[in-house]
Amino acid sequence: MSTAVTDMQPGAPPESSRVHYLNANYGIKSWLLTTDHKRIALLYLGSITLMFFVGGAFAVLMRLHLIEPQGALVEPDTYNKLFTMHGVMMIFFFLIPSIPATLGNFLVPMMIGARDLAFPRLNLLSWYVYIVGAIFTLYAAISGGLDTGWTFYTPYSSSFSHTQVVPVALGVFITGFSSILTGLNFVVTIHKMRAPGLTWFRLPLFIWAMYATSIIFILGTPVIAITIFLLGLERLLHIGIFDPAIGGDPILFQHLFWFYSHPAVYIMILPGMGVMSEVVTCFSRKKIFGYSFVAFSSMAIAVISFLVWGHHMFVTGQSIYAGLIFSVLSFLVAIPSAIKVFNWTATLYKGSISYQAPMLYAMGFIGLFTMGGLTGLFLASLATDVHLNGTYFIVAHFHYIMVGGAVMAYLGGIHFWWPKITGRMYPDGWARFAALVIFVGFNLTFFPQFMLGYLGMPRRYAVYPAEFQVLNVVSSAGASILGIGYLIPLIYFIWSMRYGPVAGPNPWGAKGLEWETPSPPPTENFDEIPVVTEEAYDYANPHTGVARG
Amino acid sequence: MPGHVVPVRVYVGVFLALLALTGLTTWVAYFDLGAMNTVAALAIAVTKMLLVILFFMHVKYSSGLTRVIILAGFFWFAILVALTLSDELTRHWTPSPAPWGLLLPLIRGLF
Amino acid sequence: MADAAVHNAHPPGFAHQFEDMEQQREAGTLGMWVFLVTEIMFFGGLFACYAVYRALHLQAFELGSRLLDVRFGAANTAVLIASSLTMALAIHSAQTGKRKSVVMFYLALTMILGAAFLGIKFTFEWRHDFLEHLVPGFGFEVRPEWGAVGHHVPMFFCFYFFMTGLHALHMIIGIGILTVLTIMASRGRFNEQYYAPLEVTGLYWHFVDIVWIFLFPLLYLIGGHYAMGGGH
Amino acid sequence: MTGFIQSGFNLLAFVHEGIPIRPTAASSIAEGVDRLHFFLTGLTLFFTALIFSIIFYFMVKYRRRSEDERPAETQEHLALELTWTLVPTLLTVVIFVWSSSLYFRNSRPPSAAMEIFVVGKQWMWHLQHPEGPREINELHVPVDVPVKLTMTSEDVIHDFYVPAFRVKKDVVPGRYTSLWFQATKIGTYHLFCAQYCGTDHAEMIGWVYVMTPADYAAWLAGGARNETMTQAGERLFNQLGCVTCHVADGTGRGPALVGLYGKQETLRSGEIRVVDEALIRQAIVNPNSILLPNYPPVMPTFQGQINEEQVLQLIAYVKSVGPEERKTNAK
Numbered sequence A: 001m002s003t004a005v006t007d008m009q010p011g012a013p014p015e016s017s018r019v020h021y022l023n024a025n026y027g028i029k030s031w032l033l034t035t036d037h038k039r040i041a042l043l044y045l046g047s048i049t050l051m052f053f054v055g056g057a058f059a060v061l062m063r064l065h066l067i068e069p070q071g072a073l074v075e076p077d078t079y080n081k082l083f084t085m086h087g088v089m090m091i092f093f094f095l096i097p098s099i100p101a102t103l104g105n106f107l108v109p110m111m112i113g114a115r116d117l118a119f120p121r122l123n124l125l126s127w128y129v130y131i132v133g134a135i136f137t138l139y140a141a142i143s144g145g146l147d148t149g150w151t152f153y154t155p156y157s158s159s160f161s162h163t164q165v166v167p168v169a170l171g172v173f174i175t176g177f178s179s180i181l182t183g184l185n186f187v188v189t190i191h192k193m194r195a196p197g198l199t200w201f202r203l204p205l206f207i208w209a210m211y212a213t214s215i216i217f218i219l220g221t222p223v224i225a226i227t228i229f230l231l232g233l234e235r236l237l238h239i240g241i242f243d244p245a246i247g248g249d250p251i252l253f254q255h256l257f258w259f260y261s262h263p264a265v266y267i268m269i270l271p272g273m274g275v276m277s278e279v280v281t282c283f284s285r286k287k288i289f290g291y292s293f294v295a296f297s298s299m300a301i302a303v304i305s306f307l308v309w310g311h312h313m314f315v316t317g318q319s320i321y322a323g324l325i326f327s328v329l330s331f332l333v334a335i336p337s338a339i340k341v342f343n344w345t346a347t348l349y350k351g352s353i354s355y356q357a358p359m360l361y362a363m364g365f366i367g368l369f370t371m372g373g374l375t376g377l378f379l380a381s382l383a384t385d386v387h388l389n390g391t392y393f394i395v396a397h398f399h400y401i402m403v404g405g406a407v408m409a410y411l412g413g414i415h416f417w418w419p420k421i422t423g424r425m426y427p428d429g430w431a432r433f434a435a436l437v438i439f440v441g442f443n444l445t446f447f448p449q450f451m452l453g454y455l456g457m458p459r460r461y462a463v464y465p466a467e468f469q470v471l472n473v474v475s476s477a478g479a480s481i482l483g484i485g486y487l488i489p490l491i492y493f494i495w496s497m498r499y500g501p502v503a504g505p506n507p508w509g510a511k512g513l514e515w516e517t518p519s520p521p522p523t524e525n526f527d528e529i530p531v532v533t534e535e536a537y538d539y540a541n542p543h544t545g546v547a548r549g
Numbered sequence B: 001m002p003g004h005v006v007p008v009r010v011y012v013g014v015f016l017a018l019l020a021l022t023g024l025t026t027w028v029a030y031f032d033l034g035a036m037n038t039v040a041a042l043a044i045a046v047t048k049m050l051l052v053i054l055f056f057m058h059v060k061y062s063s064g065l066t067r068v069i070i071l072a073g074f075f076w077f078a079i080l081v082a083l084t085l086s087d088e089l090t091r092h093w094t095p096s097p098a099p100w101g102l103l104l105p106l107i108r109g110l111f
Numbered sequence C: 001m002a003d004a005a006v007h008n009a010h011p012p013g014f015a016h017q018f019e020d021m022e023q024q025r026e027a028g029t030l031g032m033w034v035f036l037v038t039e040i041m042f043f044g045g046l047f048a049c050y051a052v053y054r055a056l057h058l059q060a061f062e063l064g065s066r067l068l069d070v071r072f073g074a075a076n077t078a079v080l081i082a083s084s085l086t087m088a089l090a091i092h093s094a095q096t097g098k099r100k101s102v103v104m105f106y107l108a109l110t111m112i113l114g115a116a117f118l119g120i121k122f123t124f125e126w127r128h129d130f131l132e133h134l135v136p137g138f139g140f141e142v143r144p145e146w147g148a149v150g151h152h153v154p155m156f157f158c159f160y161f162f163m164t165g166l167h168a169l170h171m172i173i174g175i176g177i178l179t180v181l182t183i184m185a186s187r188g189r190f191n192e193q194y195y196a197p198l199e200v201t202g203l204y205w206h207f208v209d210i211v212w213i214f215l216f217p218l219l220y221l222i223g224g225h226y227a228m229g230g231g232h
Numbered sequence D: 001m002t003g004f005i006q007s008g009f010n011l012l013a014f015v016h017e018g019i020p021i022r023p024t025a026a027s028s029i030a031e032g033v034d035r036l037h038f039f040l041t042g043l044t045l046f047f048t049a050l051i052f053s054i055i056f057y058f059m060v061k062y063r064r065r066s067e068d069e070r071p072a073e074t075q076e077h078l079a080l081e082l083t084w085t086l087v088p089t090l091l092t093v094v095i096f097v098w099s100s101s102l103y104f105r106n107s108r109p110p111s112a113a114m115e116i117f118v119v120g121k122q123w124m125w126h127l128q129h130p131e132g133p134r135e136i137n138e139l140h141v142p143v144d145v146p147v148k149l150t151m152t153s154e155d156v157i158h159d160f161y162v163p164a165f166r167v168k169k170d171v172v173p174g175r176y177t178s179l180w181f182q183a184t185k186i187g188t189y190h191l192f193c194a195q196y197c198g199t200d201h202a203e204m205i206g207w208v209y210v211m212t213p214a215d216y217a218a219w220l221a222g223g224a225r226n227e228t229m230t231q232a233g234e235r236l237f238n239q240l241g242c243v244t245c246h247v248a249d250g251t252g253r254g255p256a257l258v259g260l261y262g263k264q265e266t267l268r269s270g271e272i273r274v275v276d277e278a279l280i281r282q283a284i285v286n287p288n289s290i291l292l293p294n295y296p297p298v299m300p301t302f303q304g305q306i307n308e309e310q311v312l313q314l315i316a317y318v319k320s321v322g323p324e325e326r327k328t329n330a331k
């Protein structure tokens, strides 16, 4: 049960006296004005956790409401605001920044052997930009909320909704720039600041994943920014380019929206895939199976993801010719994901597998992502999507990937690098227990939604025909278990910051430059820039792969 | 390698070329060339852009990486336009019985 | 620290996370290029919409285009190209180690040209459009002589104002940055070794120029002016 | 609370009757869609089970037995990589071909379909039969007859969804979308709005009644005798003054509309279009977008003067003077 502290460096100074990034200086100002990527990662960690719980609270209210067919809790208008604010918070303010802005910010420089990102001040700016966007959105939530769905479809959003479209649009617009800045920073850093010896094909796969994600940030986010901007203008001026009255095409809005928002779903999953590659290798002590296939599949996903957006619009009256193109490309984008899943599985073969908490999350991820991904095939295929579009089947599909996949990966990653971030261990028993509760609660919540969707229950329904009640109640019951599952880590993580056992530099016996530094790392990460002499994940060779200058 | 120093002569030459092209494109707009008006306007604009990118922005002298990045930008823009138009321009085509027969007008439509 | 020596000897403007000045300069330029790619996609969204609607409402767009005054558009193009030249010369003079007053001169000239562009845009064109009731959302009036496509003409003007407006916003930001650079230049911050901020701003400024190079034909010329009667 | 207890009872009843895993299939395409759906379900279960069982097997078999265990180096294996790239690729090709051909078959209405017109409005459905009867949130159709819906919206985007028929299509303001089905089972089925459209999106629901042809005829005959859509269209055609330009013998300022429907024509822009609902609608709301070579651009737009239902009635009228009359009027 207790964690193996395998790599305590002899002669490391006692924890209390060593200077590291957390105790280098104190006070609010030292945090709010920091340019240290590790501290910025923690600022992000705090803010997105907050947003997750806000979004989760909306979900809890929604599930409570849906216990009864007539709606148990709120007015339809309020329900509409609940799912909209839930979607907006979870997507734009939690899941998109989740891994890139926290683990990515923390790890990218460390994994490539750099002292910081290329543009530390830009990095801090990106956090402030995020916060400003979040404040606008929270303001909107308090002052009446938004009821357009997270997809902002026109003309409902531009001319008919009576809610806070402009503040939320502004919030999303602004937050977009924080994504752009993060992506820009990563691309430049990964290109220009790798340690000597760290060639592209020696990079940890997490870095490949962050690189692919950054490409999407850079190429996709500006389009949602301009789209939302145009929507806001149209709303303010009562005239604009999506307005059918002057010949505007409301479907064009959907094209622009999904041009970003489909790739955005890979923004949410690619980093999680990166985490998987790190965790699976470490806990099976094996080099990743098919390194270059996994690396290139990340890049393939980043590129192809931009070609499939029309699969969200099969029933909108989009041209059926376009539908055909988008359908075939959607199938194509599934292949790289399949490649990854099989390679992770094959990595376990003849490994030395231990079941610590990060690994349990990883196993959950692989299984649930597979299921969520495969149900995506139902939606990519034209004939079945006609029936399933707009139903709970979609809701189940994306929660399987985003909650079962991405959030699991995020939690797994946090558990994996927590000792590095804080220098402390969390109670592994509790962590495994939480993983189990989350897994069970999750399936109970969302599996019934597949059935509901196929039976024909539309999504975004505040009231529903009575025959759907039983499955809805099961789902709500599951959600309460899931909610508790998420509270457990919150508690023991906070506990561990103070009372957790000291972790040492490399509690898992993991490979990678980030484990070569003390935990928590010093402000400049490395006393001297390491020189890399081996491939990534060289677990067969127990010695360190770094030459000391 | 400090940045490449481009002679002033080149800058002035590019500047004059740009001015001339501006005149040209304006002049051409006064003739009715049918669809060619648009083609001419865009062709001249692309030429001007290339001049600015290659000389003013030093891409002629810069690394492959920079070029790849610029090309990626334009390529992705092309994706956005092409796939959006693939819907907007083919919406009122009437469906024919088999999907494979459908590819024909699509291919014809492209050329 | 082993490389403390390097750190201590660092030239002005050097940031600690880099290994050397060269790496820093390359990172800066690369960063700006990546940023410009995001700008391509940002304007790209608008251009894509423009392409779609031009295809759908060709006549309204041509009609709208003829309501603009080509002379202003062409003049502004020339002004902007000139400002790109002076920007390039400002960098050139820093690169070749000219006196700081030369750099400042070119920077100031660039700003003046930029301001001239905005002056023409706002005080002549936009004001004129407003008086003619051509600003969507601010008393746009569909004129009967436009015929049945009349109610699509506002669409063209939406694009005209959104696109030129966004472009003007970029110009204003650019002038702001140039102001800062001029102050830095006046303090003698730039030399043959260190002129990255100038270079990076130059890229931005030229990019804004390129956007206009496309806006000019797409907005002012696309209608074809051969069909124009006695002018306005 | 009572709701909670109630749902407990429901659960019992539910388990007792067997958990429904398949919605009623009541249209000619439902079986085909379901077959594909079950194939995909099988595929999903297969791969999920496969991945989960391999993982569990490895986790047990290769569990870490001692702390300093060092497994051997991972080998690359190209054949394996290719297998798990190509097998999914082939599978997706199969699904794509299957599903797209099914989709194209499903989306082409048979030529003899009965037509019904639908206008969506926040938050109700207006349906109109050519014979005259209008319905709100209810649709009566005969069994075994193909029915084509031509749909548009007065305000925001809605979506016409009948799960039992496996059909769905967005209803978009400013244009027509269409959908068809052939009911195969007599019964009453849910009609849902499946595109979020505001406050009462969840109440924009109704019922589709599938009846025997005899019952349907009786239903049509019963109720208030309205004028048919064509009659209403003809009335509008005269009221709005269309008739002043579109004179039947072609001597007016506009083209004669007799015999027009279904014909191909070349527009001034060179574009070749078939005269269908969309084109007629375009002529009415935006005439200059379909200018004809031999006519001056004088037709005014009627946008804003008439609502979507009236446009549909005009279309019905123009169609009624369509091909059949052409034969008699032939030169």
Ligand code: HEA
Pocket: A151, A265, A266, A268, A269, A311, A312, A313, A314, A330, A331, A333, A334, A335, A337, A338, A339, A341, A369, A370, A371, A372, A373, A374, A376, A377, A379, A380, A381, A385, A388, A389, A390, A394, A397, A398, A401, A402, A406, D047, D051, D087, D088, D089, D091, D092
């Ligand atoms: C992280 C988020 C995420 C991810 C990664 C995905 C991944 C995929 N999604 Fe999903 N999707 C969403 C989030 C996501 N989606 C959201 C949020 C929506 C709804 C938005 C809204 O309307 O609100 C949505 C909606 C959505 C639709 C639109 C449905 C509709 O509205 O009608 C479609 C249609 O094609 C689709 C398809 C796919 C496909 C094919 C994949 C593929 O990438 C999946 C690939 C993975 C696998 C295939 C599994 C692993 C493979 C194997 C184990 C091997 C076997 C494989 C084969 C035989 C191929 N998704």
Ligand code: HEA
Pocket: A052, A053, A055, A056, A057, A059, A060, A061, A062, A063, A083, A084, A086, A087, A088, A090, A091, A094, A095, A148, A149, A150, A151, A395, A399, A402, A403, A407, A445, A459, A460, A461, A462, A479, A482, A483, A484, A486, A487
């Ligand atoms: C990252 C993305 C993400 C995540 C993590 C989640 C998490 C959850 N989601 Fe959500 N969801 C979306 C993204 C996400 N969702 C999106 C994009 C939509 C579409 C929106 C739209 O249609 O526009 C959606 C829609 C959506 C619906 C459909 C609504 C509808 O169409 O009518 C439902 C219904 O069950 C649902 C449920 C849940 C549940 C139970 C969770 C759970 O996993 C949440 C668990 C977390 C907690 C429970 C937090 C713990 C907090 C506490 C325990 C405190 C409790 C406090 C109080 C109640 C005061 N979500």
Ligand code: CUA
Pocket: D120, D122, D123, D157, D158, D159, D193, D194, D195, D196, D197, D198, D201, D202, D204
């Ligand atoms: Cu109408 Cu939803």
Ligand SMILES: [Cu+2]
Pocket: A261, A262, A265, A308, A309, A311, A312
């Ligand atoms: Cu998608």
